[in-house]
Amino acid sequence: xxxxxxxxxALALATSLATAACNDSRDYAQATAVLVDVSxxxxxxxxxxxxxxxSGVLPDLLPGDSLMLIRxxxxxxxxxxxxxxVKLDMRPSRANAEKLAFARSLDGFAGAYESARHxxxxxxxxxxxxxxxxxxxxxxxxxxxxxxxEDLPSGATRKFEExxxxxxxxxxxxxxxxxxxxxxxxxxxxxxxxxxxxxRDTGASDWQVILTPTTLVDVLSANRS
Amino acid sequence: MSASMLAVVVLLxxxxxxxxxxxxxxxxxxxxxxxxxxxxxLARWCTATAxxxxxxxxxxxxxxxxxxxxxxxxxxxxxxxxxxxGDLTKYTTLSRDLxxxxxxxxxxxxxxxxxxxDPGTWTEAVAAAENVSELEGKGTKKMLGDIQxxxxxxxxSTLKEYRAATAKRHKILTKMAPVWKKVNGxxxxxxxxxxxxxxxxxxxxxxxxxxxKIREKxxxxxxxxxxxxxxxxxxxxxxMLVALAGGFINFQxxxxxxxxxxxxxxxISGIQVSTVAALVLVLMEITVGFFVMDMLGITKLFPRLxxxxxxxxxIILGVSVLALFFLASVEASLAVLREQIVGAENAxxxxxxxxxxAEAVNNPATSSIPVIGQAVLGFILPWVLALVAIPLxxxxxxxxTAFVSVAAPLLRAFGTLMxxxxxxxxxxxxxxxxxxxxxxxxxxxxxRVVQKGIARPGGRRxxxxxxxxxxxx
Numbered sequence: 180x181x182x183x184x185x186x187x188x189a190l191a192l193a194t195s196l197a198t199a200a201c202n203d204s205r206d207y208a209q210a211t212a213v214l215v216d217v218s219x220x221x222x223x224x225x226x227x228x229x230x231x232x233x234s235g236v237l238p239d240l241l242p243g244d245s246l247m248l249i250r251x252x253x254x255x256x257x258x259x260x261x262x263x264x265v266k267l268d269m270r271p272s273r274a275n276a277e278k279l280a281f282a283r284s285l286d287g288f289a290g291a292y293e294s295a296r297h298x299x300x301x302x303x304x305x306x307x308x309x310x311x312x313x314x315x316x317x318x319x320x321x322x323x324x325x326x327x328x329e330d331l332p333s334g335a336t337r338k339f340e341e342x343x344x345x346x347x348x349x350x351x352x353x354x355x356x357x358x359x360x361x362x363x364x365x366x367x368x369x370x371x372x373x374x375x376x377x378x379r380d381t382g383a384s385d386w387q388v389i390l391t392p393t394t395l396v397d398v399l400s401a402n403r404s
Numbered sequence: 405m406s407a408s409m410l411a412v413v414v415l416l417x418x419x420x421x422x423x424x425x426x427x428x429x430x431x432x433x434x435x436x437x438x439x440x441x442x443x444x445x446l447a448r449w450c451t452a453t454a455x456x457x458x459x460x461x462x463x464x465x466x467x468x469x470x471x472x473x474x475x476x477x478x479x480x481x482x483x484x485x486x487x488x489x490g491d492l493t494k495y496t497t498l499s500r501d502l503x504x505x506x507x508x509x510x511x512x513x514x515x516x517x518x519x520x521x522d523p524g525t526w527t528e529a530v531a532a533a534e535n536v537s538e539l540e541g542k543g544t545k546k547m548l549g550d551i552q553x554x555x556x557x558x559x560x561s562t563l564k565e566y567r568a569a570t571a572k573r574h575k576i577l578t579k580m581a582p583v584w585k586k587v588n589g590x591x592x593x594x595x596x597x598x599x600x601x602x603x604x605x606x607x608x609x610x611x612x613x614x615x616x617k618i619r620e621k622x623x624x625x626x627x628x629x630x631x632x633x634x635x636x637x638x639x640x641x642x643x644m645l646v647a648l649a650g651g652f653i654n655f656q657x658x659x660x661x662x663x664x665x666x667x668x669x670x671x672i673s674g675i676q677v678s679t680v681a682a683l684v685l686v687l688m689e690i691t692v693g694f695f696v697m698d699m700l701g702i703t704k705l706f707p708r709l710x711x712x713x714x715x716x717x718x719i720i721l722g723v724s725v726l727a728l729f730f731l732a733s734v735e736a737s738l739a740v741l742r743e744q745i746v747g748a749e750n751a752x753x754x755x756x757x758x759x760x761x762a763e764a765v766n767n768p769a770t771s772s773i774p775v776i777g778q779a780v781l782g783f784i785l786p787w788v789l790a791l792v793a794i795p796l797x798x799x800x801x802x803x804x805t806a807f808v809s810v811a812a813p814l815l816r817a818f819g820t821l822m823x824x825x826x827x828x829x830x831x832x833x834x835x836x837x838x839x840x841x842x843x844x845x846x847x848x849x850x851x852r853v854v855q856k857g858i859a860r861p862g863g864r865r866x867x868x869x870x871x872x873x874x875x876x877x
Contacts, residue, residue: 207671233756242663270664271745275752282756 209403210245210316211236212307215262215288216325217252218295221355228324228353229289233282235396236322241403242267242274245314248285249303251325252295253332256302262288266314298330301337304378308343318403319347322395326355327374345382348402352389421840422847429837436833443826450819454812461808465629466618468801473615477608484604487597498590505587512576512583634809637802643795647788651686654735654785657778658682661741686789689731693790695724703797732786739782743775 213236215228232248240246247264249255263284267274304321311319321344331337351374360367375386389395421428617625662685663678672680697703699721704710709720841848 207674230758234758238753238756271660272664272748275748278752279755 207318208243208245208314208316209241209318209320209399210247210311210314211320211322211399212247212249212311214249214251214300214303214307214321214323214325216298216300216323217250217293218298218330219326219328220357221324221326222294224324224353224355226289229285231392233285235392236399237278237282239396239400240267240274240278242269242271245311245316246281247307247310248288249307249310250288250293251298251300251303251323252293253297253299254302254335255299256306256337260303260306261310264310297332297335298325298328299332299335299337300325300327300329301331301339302335304349305337305339305343308347311347320350320399320402321347322350322352324352326357327351327370328357339377339381341381343381344378344384346384347382348385348387349378349383350387350389350395350398352395353392354388418844418847422844422851425840425844425848428840432833432836432840436829439829440826443822443829447819447822447826450815450822454815454819457808457815458812461805461812462621462626462630465633465805466621466626469625469629470615470618473611473618477611477615480604480608480611484601484608487600487604498594502587502590505583505590509580509583509587512580515573515576630805630809633802633805636798637806640795640798640802644792644799647792647795650785650788651690651792654689654782654789655682655686657742657782657785658685658735658738660745661738664741664745665738685731685734689728689735689786689789690792692724692728692731694793694796695720696728696790697793699724703793705793705797728786728790732783735782735786736779737782739778740775743778 213228213232215225216222217225237246243266245264245266248262250260250262252260263281265277265281267277300323304323307321311321351371354367354371356367360370371388378386387398389398618629659679659682662682663676666678666681670677694703694705695709698706698709699717709717712720
């Protein structure tokens, strides 16, 4: 009797251990930070960007995913620049309601007129990296909607840490060409190359320049682990 | 490398190979023996294993066949016994009924057979009286007239009696009709019982023949059983594949709504808990189906359950059917929920694209037909999946035979290949030895010449010494 009881306990323990071993504690969710430039000529693109996020990025999010919208303006490294932030509920019905609420925030952002004098891209990227790390998602992306022409106000200092973008994929979306770029495309390419070097040196897992919205949707879904 | 250098290398190698000729040949022979021996061993093992597998499979098939035929005979005997017991108890009543009815029929028949006396002679006497001449005297005439009157009265009375008797007979005959029908029915029943018994005995006879053949362990019987098992395996595999597809559809039907019920973000080996839960639900339905089929006596997947008392079996059956009903209801509700989620998802996409208002997302207007269809599908599929136990049992029973059917010829083919390899290796070594000798042909020829040269003086010496053994050495 004692032997059978011991065997039962051993079996229960083995089963628990096996279940614990199988239990996968990794977070498979995707976290995406969308950075939207509202300075200079790019501020005109705001409505198009919001429309694309609503129709392209938001519907494909799965329960558990996170999405945040960060404004790139004069000084972007502050909480107020986070226009909207959501971590979707695991229940599909609640997740849908949260997507709707997020879409409403985006509409408010698109409707408001704003045009910054300076462009603090790095500040917004650092803010996005902080938020993304907090989510703990295994798949983290920063999508930048900007011309990538940084113009920091005087006195502002922005320096990426060594592992600032560790495990983060940076996607430069719809990089608008400036007038000077049209005259000399090498300047445009040089600007992109310098950004790539900068983010890769600070630990980014990938850097990609995307021109069409559909490609971004494909890239995001393909990168989902 | 210059040509002279190459010539020196070749020459040196020839000398070295000539010196090592015996050892190399011996080594090659050993290698050939080792490889060929291993191949032969493998070939023997393959053949023996194939034969053993087939023999064991045949034994198992015959044994299983014997048990099945025994069960069939037992079933037929039980049926026959039941018929006999039931019918024999009825037989006494039947026999009494038949005796009573036939006795009654006989009596009635006899009663019908009584015929009243023929009034023909009286008629003739009356006719004779009428023909008597008036001259023959008034006394005689009066007497004859009286006789005629009496005869007429008697005739009238007889006719009356006759009519009454006929009416009575008709009445009796009318009463006999249902009795005849009853007798006819009883006889038909008896013949039906007899036919059933005859049928049972014919079946038993056929089963006994089959049983006898199995006991004789003839090759034809084994072959028939093997073919039957293979057919069953094919059919059960096909049915299992169809069931697998059904299970997959069932799983797809409940996987999405399950995320609404099991919303935990954790995963098991990379799979979402909600997906695992849906899979478990489908597997539970199949498992409950095993118990239902076992308790109904259709399958025997759990032999221990077979020995349970009938009451316990009924309880398990009831619980299993209830559980299946519960699971089917859960699935039906999940299917409805799935349709709602999909509808809301579509409405959300349209809303975000700007074609539908937000209110429509919260209350998606959908047709009720897909909802009803999915609910019905969700309710029916668990019951269909419960039937998987039947092909699964057949599959398990016959997969051994199917395996042997495939494995035994493969083993034999491998054995033949090994035998061939053994022969090829031996031939290859002979060829290699010859090629080796071809390469060192010059030093070999020289060696033979030198050997002959040494042998000749030695031979003369030997002959001179008179010792043939020394000369040979």
